[in-house]
Amino acid sequence: MVRFVLDVDLDEVVGDPAEELSRILRYWAGNVKHYPFEPGATEVVSDSAYTPVGRWFITAEPAPGAEG
Template sequence: MRFLLEVALDDDAPAQDPAGELERILRYWGGNLRHYAMKPGDEAVIYDSEYREVGRWRVEDGS
């Protein structure tokens, strides 16, 4: 299995602290992953602190 996480930290991001925003995203989704089967095909949209879509994660077959 392969876990892929993509987050866009663009210049127009709401956070003045991109590292802090990414830390918040990783902390939230790290704790939330237990709600998923973690099988190929699982995926979810990632939102920033202002609830704007900034990326997504997904699970793919590792082969």
């Protein structure tokens, strides 16, 4: 199983968390095609103030709590 994981610490974003998460999702939705879709691919995620607030990564690990 290969998974794409986006991890954003909403307590760390500048401004309204809903607005910041919306901006992050729009940005990465358009940019993700430029990255390899293989386990180990990763990138830092920043808010509108260019402060790192998380990361996305591709993993072969099962989802937390997933059986199998």
